[in-house]
Amino acid sequence: MRRAIFAVLVTAVGLVLLLSFKPHEVASAARPPAAVSTAPKKTQGSQAKKTQASQAKESAPRTVTGDAIDTRWGPVQVRVTLTGSKITKVETLVVPDSNGRDQEINSFAVPILTQEALAAQSAQIDTVSGATYTSEGYAGSLQSALDKAGV
Numbered sequence: 636m637r638r639a640i641f642a643v644l645v646t647a648v649g650l651v652l653l654l655s656f657k658p659h660e661v662a663s664a665a666r667p668p669a670a671v672s673t674a675p676k677k678t679q680g681s682q683a684k685k686t687q688a689s690q691a692k693e694s695a696p697r698t699v700t701g702d703a704i705d706t707r708w709g710p711v712q713v714r715v716t717l718t719g720s721k722i723t724k725v726e727t728l729v730v731p732d733s734n735g736r737d738q739e740i741n742s743f744a745v746p747i748l749t750q751e752a753l754a755a756q757s758a759q760i761d762t763v764s765g766a767t768y769t770s771e772g773y774a775g776s777l778q779s780a781l782d783k784a785g786v
Contacts, residue, residue: 694719701780703729704772708737711772715780722756725749725777730769740766748773757781 696718703712709731716724727745731737744766751760758778762770 696723697784699780699784700728701776704775706731706768706772708768709733711769711776713773713776713780715777715784717784717786720786722753725752741769744769752777
């Protein structure tokens with residue numbers, strides 16, 4: 636009798652856990668297909684010179700600093716380097732570091748967040764487990780920098 640009650644209880648708990656599972660969204664679906672061409676149109680005369688000058692200006696690296704985002708454990712701020720609209724570098728300027736645990740968490744979380752941002756080419760990045768507040772602050776500051784850059 637006890638085995639039957641235990642089996643029913645375990646089955647019910649398993650069913651509740653299964654029904655409450657929410658899978659992550661796929662981030663790559665938001666990116667345009669790689670086959671889309673963005674080649675510039677050919678123009679004649681002075682129009683071509685203007686187009687070349689604007690392309691050179693767009694392809695020159697520029698650096699934008701995001702807002703400092705306050706988190707439960709302290710502010711997070713990043714600086715983004717863009718070439719055109721492509722994120723080429725993300726630097727972390729400020730992260731919580733008031734104690735050893737903060738330093739430990741951010742020493743492994745920040746490189747992962749930077750890698751995610753470079754791969755996603757946006758602020759739509761996954762949260763690093765164990766560094767939720769830093770991850771949210773990082774994404775917020777990154778989005779702020781991208782907004783300032785007009786990307």
